[in-house]
Amino acid sequence: MATRTAAQRRAEAAAAYDAYIAECPTRQLLDRISDKWVSLVVNALAGGPLRYGELARVVASISQKMLTQTLRNLERDGLVSRTVTPSVPVRVDYELTPLGVGLLPVMQALKTWAEANMDDVLAARATYDSGIN
Amino acid sequence: MATRTAAQRRAEAAAAYDAYIAECPTRQLLDRISDKWVSLVVNALAGGPLRYGELARVVASISQKMLTQTLRNLERDGLVSRTVTPSVPVRVDYELTPLGVGLLPVMQALKTWAEANMDDVLAARATYDSGIN
């Protein structure tokens, strides 16, 4: 058939467009730092190296699984370094790499805007919700 | 029993800690802008008001459902304004509010860091992955 559905047309446009946004550095950065636990772990490590167990205690609400997963991702991206000391028992330290440290100012900028403007957002949200009910 | 499980101890700590991070402005901001579509829609609106259909075309890969949902969220948060012109057919324009405009520099900061450093991250990722296989 000659005619195409809306879905097909979207798919064609998306083929080119999505390829772009998927590789968009900003998109990738957002995907990384917006991870529920990444910002917390990075912040915990901002003060210096920590052991696995210490991280688990500092970021108290994180599960073992997510802590490990988060650390693996950060290590994979070169934002955090992992150092194993083969003693008994084994000791593993995690530390921000220079690249990871470079992320701190960015997070700080986010924090600054958030603290300055989230009140307005929350107020808008309350107003909006009250109009609904 | 007097002893508590690890989960229980985590829950106690989390009760206080999570209450904090859930209300943490930075956390909330991250939750908002990290939404898959928010950054794209906001960027599309950075150049000026757009109609619903125009947005759908600009952000080609977005589905109707997610476009509407994203716009509702942004409207709720006071970042985007919605203007209905009761003609036939109906016309609806979306526009960034001053609050929404204030978000642009923040996104720009993110973009700047990403463009400067994501190459390193990608390189680290490639190295890490090659070590695995």
Add this chain to the structure above:
DNA sequence: CTGAATCCCGTCCGATACTG
């Protein structure tokens, strides 16, 4: 044209149990 409602599948993530 703009949008709401429904179905449904994939992914995330928490709990739990086991290993070196």
Add this chain to the structure above:
DNA sequence: CAGTATCGGACGGGATTCAG
């Protein structure tokens, strides 16, 4: 101490269909 393995519920989000 520092993980790994597996299961299952919750949720995001796409396709489709209906409505004003």
